Amino acid sequence: MSISNSVRAVSVSGNPREYEDVHVHAVYDEIASHFSSTRYKPWPIIAEFLSSLPTGWVGLDSGAGNGKYLPLPYDRPGQLWTIGLDRSRNLLRIAQGAGGELREVVWGDVLDVPWRHGAFDYAISIATIHHLSTSARRRDAVKSLLHSISPDHGRALIYVWAVEQDSKSKRVIPSAQPEDQSSTEPQGVDVFVPWVLSDRTAAPEEKRPAGQHEAARSEDELKPKAKVYDRFYHMFAKGELEQLATDAAQAMGLYVGPRDTDSMAMEGMSGVEVCQSGWERSNYYVELRRWRT
């Protein structure tokens, strides 16, 4: 599938919600079963995060996809409950049976908070926020995560695709072309990442979404009539995810930084600590912890 490496830059236009309907949600509904068959291995940082949580905690997987994180932690099955939320109903049908057990899934939008605020002990958002097409919407998705978790002890892990790709990755990424050259904040790059469905696995013709086109037949390695679905991604620059989390917390009036137990001045305060952040296998991640004094 060499064509899947041809990532190309795009500029987002029109209503972002409608743009994502075409270039994200419709695509995942079409490619759900093929996509799911390629997504089964949990990333190490996420597996470690879930393993570290106390027994009896209940969490939200916001953008759960095929539900591959719902059965974790493998070493303590049933000691956490992760509820999966996604925009793709076809992916949720797969997630309902993730890991061979019945899972709890909800059809919803990662920008919404269809929960009692603060009801979850933890939340994860894996490879999801990078599908939102404006930075304001990406920030709002982080806000929704922070609203969903406990203001006293809630923990969140966010994972997004990085401009800086693993050396093993064959993807060629267009260089970042910041629209606002005067901005000092880190900016990523907006791209289409094609998904190739062979004829055998392709959906019926009449179900094709608007964001799809026929693959060039001159590509020898492609079967005739392979279908290519362009998925929108915002690939994050170094430092951009931490900045987004900080912006989201500040927009909610939260102090950003560790809880200072010695300081009397901190009494009655609500905050978010960035516990860890980094890069793992072509992705950036950030772990957040809410606290209240």
Place this chain on the structure above:
Amino acid sequence: MVRLITHNLLACHVKGCNTNNFPLQFQDVQIELREADFNADFLRGFLPKIEWNALVDAARQLGDTSLPQEQPTMIDDDFLKALHHVLLEIHVEEGAMVCPNCKHVYPIASGIPNMLLAEHEIG
């Protein structure tokens, strides 16, 4: 699935619907009972975070009266077994959940609740 563990977390999120928007009321539901693995440690850890009255009322709406109206102070195995059944073994497959405040209807189909809103309903 909509089991009561999930129902105890869901709330109406229509724009401006901020009070009395929990718990959602079940309407015209079809339920299935399916066994789940019992995990006492999970239940003990989750118990303090449950909205108890909402759980008891929801269970009664679904025909299960095994939980006491007040959360007991003594947590024994019989109680945990009843709690396990209510939280994790009653599956709402079809039907709807209705907001007690604004009456918004959230449909449930094939065990998946639809919590999506139209653009004008989003806060």
